Amino acid sequence: MVMMSYGQALQSALDIALEKDANVFLAGEGVGTSIHVDPNLPTHGLLEKYGPGRIKDTPVSEAAIAGLAVGASAMGLRPVVEIMFFPFITLASDMLVNHAAKLRYMSGGKTDFPLTVRVKAGVNFGAGSQHSHNLEAWIAHTPGLKLFYPSNPADAKGLLLEAIFDPNPVIFVEEMLLYWMQGEVAEGAPPVSSGKANIVRDGTDCTIVTYGGAVHTAMQAAETLSKEEISLDVIDLRTLVPLDENTMLESVRKTGRLVVLHDANRFCGYGAEIAATVAEKAFSSLKAPIMRVAAPDIPVPVSPPQEAFFKPSPEKVISAVRAIMG
Amino acid sequence: MNDKFLPVGVLRKLYSDMALIRHFEDKLVLLAQEKSRVVGMQILANGQEAVAAGVVNALEPDDVIVSNHRSHGHLLAKGADPQKLMAEIMCKATGVNKGKAGTLHLAVPEINAIMTSTIVGASPPLAMGAAFAQQYLDRSNITTVFFGDGAAAEGSVHEAMNMASLWKLPVLFVCENNCWAGAQHLREHSCVENIARRADAYDMPGTTVDGNDVLAVYNTASDMADHCRKGKGPAFLETRTYRMRGHGEHDPCHYMDPAELEKWGLLCPLKTFRKYLEEHQVLPTDQINDIDRKAALIVEEAVIFGDESPFPAAADALNDLWIEEENRH
Numbered sequence: 001m002v003m004m005s006y007g008q009a010l011q012s013a014l015d016i017a018l019e020k021d022a023n024v025f026l027a028g029e030g031v032g033t034s035i036h037v038d039p040n041l042p043t044h045g046l047l048e049k050y051g052p053g054r055i056k057d058t059p060v061s062e063a064a065i066a067g068l069a070v071g072a073s074a075m076g077l078r079p080v081v082e083i084m085f086f087p088f089i090t091l092a093s094d095m096l097v098n099h100a101a102k103l104r105y106m107s108g109g110k111t112d113f114p115l116t117v118r119v120k121a122g123v124n125f126g127a128g129s130q131h132s133h134n135l136e137a138w139i140a141h142t143p144g145l146k147l148f149y150p151s152n153p154a155d156a157k158g159l160l161l162e163a164i165f166d167p168n169p170v171i172f173v174e175e176m177l178l179y180w181m182q183g184e185v186a187e188g189a190p191p192v193s194s195g196k197a198n199i200v201r202d203g204t205d206c207t208i209v210t211y212g213g214a215v216h217t218a219m220q221a222a223e224t225l226s227k228e229e230i231s232l233d234v235i236d237l238r239t240l241v242p243l244d245e246n247t248m249l250e251s252v253r254k255t256g257r258l259v260v261l262h263d264a265n266r267f268c269g270y271g272a273e274i275a276a277t278v279a280e281k282a283f284s285s286l287k288a289p290i291m292r293v294a295a296p297d298i299p300v301p302v303s304p305p306q307e308a309f310f311k312p313s314p315e316k317v318i319s320a321v322r323a324i325m326g
Numbered sequence: 327m328n329d330k331f332l333p334v335g336v337l338r339k340l341y342s343d344m345a346l347i348r349h350f351e352d353k354l355v356l357l358a359q360e361k362s363r364v365v366g367m368q369i370l371a372n373g374q375e376a377v378a379a380g381v382v383n384a385l386e387p388d389d390v391i392v393s394n395h396r397s398h399g400h401l402l403a404k405g406a407d408p409q410k411l412m413a414e415i416m417c418k419a420t421g422v423n424k425g426k427a428g429t430l431h432l433a434v435p436e437i438n439a440i441m442t443s444t445i446v447g448a449s450p451p452l453a454m455g456a457a458f459a460q461q462y463l464d465r466s467n468i469t470t471v472f473f474g475d476g477a478a479a480e481g482s483v484h485e486a487m488n489m490a491s492l493w494k495l496p497v498l499f500v501c502e503n504n505c506w507a508g509a510q511h512l513r514e515h516s517c518v519e520n521i522a523r524r525a526d527a528y529d530m531p532g533t534t535v536d537g538n539d540v541l542a543v544y545n546t547a548s549d550m551a552d553h554c555r556k557g558k559g560p561a562f563l564e565t566r567t568y569r570m571r572g573h574g575e576h577d578p579c580h581y582m583d584p585a586e587l588e589k590w591g592l593l594c595p596l597k598t599f600r601k602y603l604e605e606h607q608v609l610p611t612d613q614i615n616d617i618d619r620k621a622a623l624i625v626e627e628a629v630i631f632g633d634e635s636p637f638p639a640a641a642d643a644l645n646d647l648w649i650e651e652e653n654r655h
C-alpha cells in the first residue's frame with residue numbers, strides 16, 4: 001500500500017491502463033495541456049509520458065468527444081474521454097444515451113462499446129449551476145450505462161481501472177474537491193470492487209446509504225452521533241449502476257432505519273430509488289419512515305451563504321437520524 | 327484609422343467605454359488575489375476591450391446582446407451599472423441578479439443584455455431565438471451574440487448559423503478570436519485560422535477585422551448591424567484579438583508563448599486608440615486623462631458599493647426558481 005491523493009490514484013489507474021493496453025487512449029479538453037498545473041490532477045504528466053497520439057486534446061466539442069468514444073470503441077479501442085464538468089454532459093448526452101447505451105442491445109448483442117467517460121462533479125467551488133450539477137440520476141435512469149462514483153483514493157484507482165477494462169460503457173464520476181484527499185492505495189491493479197458496496201462504518205441503530213463526497217458528510221455525522229450513543233451503519237455504494245442491493249438490505253434488516261444521503265437534488269434523485277428498493281424489499285424490518293437528505297430542488301447557487309445552504313451538511317444528516325430514532 | 331470621419335462624440339464614447347472596461351477588469355485582477363473579495367473564477371477581458379466597445383456602440387439601445395463567460399466588457403459597454411455589476415461579481419444581494427449570477431451568468435435585461443451562458447457555444451442558439459422573436463414581432467432591432475474561437479467548434483454554433491441564415495434572422499454573430507480556448511491554442515483547436523471563413527458555408531457575409539482596432543470593429547459592426555436590420559439575414563464578424571490574462575485569474579499561463587503575449591501587449595487597443603486620438607488631435611491629452619481618471623473613480627465607487635453590500639440570506643436561495651402565483655402575468 002502507498003499513500004497518495006484521490007487525483008494521483010486516478011492518474012495511476014490511467015497510467016496502468018495506458019501502459020497495459022495500446023488500445024487505451026485519452027481525449028478531452030485539456031487532458032494533455034491544461035490551464036491547471038497540479039500533480040494531483042488525474043491527467044497530469046500523461047501527455048509527456050505517452051505523447052499526443054494517445055493523449056488527445058480536443059476542441060471544445062462535447063458531442064464530438066463522446067462520439068469519438070462511441071465510434072472508436074465500436075472498432076475495438078478503449079477510449080477514456082473526459083467531460084470537464086458534469087453539467088456539460090448534456091452536450092454529450094445524445095452520443096451516450098441514444099448510442100453508447102442502446103446500440104449494443106439494438107444490434108442484438110453484436111456491437112460493443114468498451115468506453116469510459118470521466119466526468120468531474122462537485123458543489124462548493126463558487127462556479128454556479130452550469131458547472132456544478134450532479135446529474136447521476138439522469139445517467140442511472142438510462143439502461144445500458146454503468147455508473148461509478150468513488151469516494152476515496154483506493155476506490156478511485158480500483159474503479160477507474162475496472163471502468164476502463166469493462167466491456168460496457170461506464171460513466172465515471174470524479175469528486176473534484178476530493179482530488180487532494182490522501183489515502184492508502186494498493187500498488188498495481190487492486191481487486192475488483194464494482195457492484196460491491198462498502199460498509200465504511202459498522203453500526204446498529206440506523207443505516208446511511210450514500211456515495212461520492214457525501215460519504216464524508218455521513219462519517220462526520222456518525223462521529224458526532226456516536227457521542228450520543230447512536231451508532232450508524234454507513235454504506236458507500238461505490239457504483240450506482242450496478243447497485244449492490246444486498247449490502248444495503250442486510251444493513252436495514254439489522255438497524256431497522258434508513259437515511260439516504262446525496263449531494264444531488266432531492267426530487268427524483270438517486271436516493272428515491274434506494275428508498276423505493278428498501279421499502280419494497282425490507283419493509284417489514286423498518287421501524288421508522290425512510291428519510292432522504294439531499295440538496296433542495298434549486299440549481300446550485302453561487303453566493304457563498306447560499307451554496308453552503310444548498311449542500312447537505314452533517315447537521316442535516318444528524319437531524320434526520322434523530323427524527324427517526326424517536 | 328478613422329477613414330469614415332466619425333464624430334468626436336462617438337470617438338470619446340468608444341474610448342470611455344474601453345477605459346471603463348480596462349479599469350474594471352484591472353481592479354478584478356487585484357480583487358481576485360484576495361480570495362474572499364470576489365467569488366469563483368474571474369475570467370476577464372483585458373486586451374479585448376475594443377471588441378466590446380466597438381461592437382456594442384454600433385448597436386441601438388433596443389438591440390439585444392447575448393454574452394458568454396467573458397462578459398464584463400460587453401455588459402459595461404451596453405450600459406450596465408458598474409456598481410450593481412461589481413456587487414454581483416462579489417455575489418452580493420445588491421448585485422444585478424441578487425447574487426444569483428455571480429461573475430459568470432450575468433443577465434441585465436433592463437439594458438437588453440438578456441442572457442449570459444457559460445456553456446461554451448450556447449450563446450449563438452440563444453441569440454438566434456431572440457432574433458426570431460424580433461422578426462416575429464416585427465421589431466426593427468437585432469440581436470448580437472459574443473462567442474469565442476473555442477466556441478466555434480461546438481455544433482450548436484453551426485446549427486444556429488444555418489437556421490439564422492435560412493430564416494434570415496437578424497443575428498450579428500461576433501466571434502472574439504483571442505487565439506485560445508482554455509490551454510489550447512487556435513492552431514490546436516481549429517482547422518481554420520480565420521473562423522469567418524465559415525460564414526460562407528452558411529451563406530452570410532463574414533469578415534475578419536483587427537479586434538484591437540476599435541474603429542475597424544465599430545465600422546464593420548455598424549455595416550453588419552445595418553445589414554441585419556434591413557432584413558437581409560445574419561452576418562458574421564470575427565475580431566482577431568488576444569486574451570491578455572490567460573483563461574482566468576486562476577491560470578498560471580505556463581503553456582503560453584511569452585513572445586506571443588508580448589507581441590500582443592504592444593498592440594494594446596487602449597494605447598493604440600489613445601495614440602490615435604492624440605496624434606490626430608481628436609481629444610487633447612488632458613481630456614483623455616480625465617476620461618481615465620473618471621473610469622478609475624467609477625470603479626473605486628463600485629468596489630466600495632460591493633464591499634459594503636451584504637450577501638444574500640441563505641434561505642433566499644429558494645426564491646426565484648418559479649414565478650409565484652401572485653406574480654403571474
Ligand SMILES: Cc1ncc(C[n+]2csc(CCOP(=O)(O)OP(=O)(O)O)c2C)c(N)n1
Nearest residue numbers: 088396444445446474475476477506507508
Ligand atoms: C460546453 C462547455 N465546455 C467546456 C467549457 C469549459 N470552458 C470554459 S471557457 C472554455 C474555452 C472557451 O474558449 P473560447 O470560446 O475561445 O472563449 P475564451 O475563453 O477564449 O474567451 C472552456 C473550454 C464550458 N464552459 N462549456
Ligand SMILES: [Mg+2]
Nearest residue numbers: 474475504506
Ligand atoms: Mg478564445
